[in-house]
Amino acid sequence: MSRALTGATRVTGIFGHPVGHSRSPAMQNAAFEAMGLDWIYVPFCVNPDNLDSAVQGIRALDLVGINVTMPHKQRVMEYLDWISDDARRIGSVNTIHNDNGILKGYSTDGPGFIRALSAVWASPKGANVVVIGAGGSARATVYALASEGANVTVINRTVDRAVDLSVLVNEALGVENVSALALDSIEARVAVSGADLLVNCTSVGMHPNVDAQPVPSEWLHANLFVYDQIYNPVETSLLKSAREAGAGTSNGMGMLVFQGAISFEIWTGQTPPCEIMEKAAQSDKNVLHSVS
Secondary structure, three states: OOOOOOOOOEEEEEEEOOOOOOOHHHHHHHHHHHHOOOEEEEEEEOOHHHHHHHHHHHHHOOOOEEEEOOOOOOHHHHHOOEEOHHHHHHOOOOEEEEEOOEEEEEOOHHHHHHHHHHHHOOOOOOOEEEEEOOOHHHHHHHHHHHHOOOEEEEEEOOHHHHHHHHHHHHHHHOOOOEEEEEOOOHHHHHHHHOOOEEEEOOOOOOOOOOOOOOOOHHHOOOOOEEEEOOOOOOOOHHHHHHHHOOOEEEOOHHHHHHHHHHHHHHHHOOOOOHHHHHHHHHOOOOOOOOOO
């Protein structure tokens, strides 16, 4: 960055472990510069043992806001003063806003995913959707899809985690449109064969393990749209197999941009230039692999 930093510069950033791979600094700093804001976004590598102290440091240093990535999205909640209803329901926070000393927690992953999906596919209302994974990203994704009226099947290697997630979302929304299956079951293959949309919420296929796939290629079909939340490599093995099967595809760059844009809006009260954010994220040469 070429601009000068002063005592008046507002500071935001991201907590993660590791965090040097994140594209969020390039993306958010490009947005601040484009908007003419004297703000900066920096990565903070926070060891899990130091998470409590790091969160208290937000107040002590008067940081405006922090994004939270792996492995802190769930545990960080216990150190916040206020948590949005959606974030509390899914048990995950990825955005903290220091509102005059009150630390407020939000989850922008789900809304960011829906914005990204709408830009490349369609409304998920009434669609049959299979979500792979049951971690923090899957929680936000499943909750968002179910909120939009999709019929969601969660498949995961550890089926108990998939069941827990389905119960959590059904109870939170008062619906019964989320179910769970084991990844290695015949029923999981049947679910994918009848799905309109497949969403990968795992790290399977992320750099450097680029040849791995979360589901076998033979499960994929031409009537499917596959959204892989990984964005490095640009085309994962899953997306390549889906394309070869005639399916529509998208990687996770749009989700990264839109969840970051919502965080920007929370902190600044302004709408950022998403095109500039995406260009900066795509051209960040310092990134080896991706985690939003």
